[in-house]
């Protein structure tokens with residue numbers, strides 16, 4: 001019997017090789033991300049956990065192509081090579097919802113579809129479906145200023161889902177939601193990622209949210225640790241500090 005060939009490498013949505021990002025110069029320079037590497041295949045469900053200021057948002061923005069690394073290399077082997085086409089396949093849920101103030105909720109969700117040239121009837125269908133998924137259909141004609149923080153956050157998620165991305169990057173998507181609504185939003189992100197066969201990366205402080213995702217990575221002082229062994233380090237005298245200890249203690 002012939003031996004099986006090497007297992008084909010899974011298609012990667014995004015790959016980071018030693019990426020770093022420094023803001024400012026000289027004495028005022030802040031290193032938000034130190035040389036960090038990761039590979040995110042399609043089908044991945046990853047939580048990036050870490051304390052405030054550890055570099056999670058910056059890392060997600062690098063993966064999204066919104067922030068250019070000052071060192072290292074980011075690539076999207078499984079996404080289109082041209083910037084515009086690739087951007088259309090990357091959905092980012094920002095920490096602050098950033099809705100367009102003059103547009104209604106439905107118009108905000110439709111905006112990326114209109115810009116991408118999706119026909120009106122299909123855009124309308126996708127908007128209705130996305131608003132239903134995040135349970136804000138009744139807010140379709142409201143303006144962003146009329147929404148609570150949590151409602152705005154759900155609309156921002158709907159906007160990403162409607163564009164049917166292949167790579168979903170969500171920065172603290174449950175930050176302004178109570179526990180039940182937060183859990184529901186995670187359900188929606190997971191179900192959508194499954195349906196689209198997309199990669200999903202969620203940054204969070206919330207261990208309950210992190211535990212819903214298949215893999216958990218730690219961001220600590222600008223360094224990304226993709227080895228889940230850190231979960232057990234809390235018992236070791238010199239394991240990763242505060243955040244890892246907190247996570248480990250919950251297990």
Ligand SMILES: Nc1ncnc2c1ncn2[C@@H]1O[C@H](COP(=O)(O)OP(=O)(O)OP(=O)(O)O)[C@@H](O)[C@H]1O
Pocket residue numbers: 023024030031032050051052053054055056057058059095
């Ligand atoms: N545009 C910027 N200019 C200067 N410093 C920045 C900028 N963006 C981030 N930083 C700094 O980089 C570090 C990492 O910030 P980042 O927002 O990535 O962390 P975070 O883990 O997402 O934090 P949080 O959970 O509070 O959002 C922080 O010290 C922050 O002050």
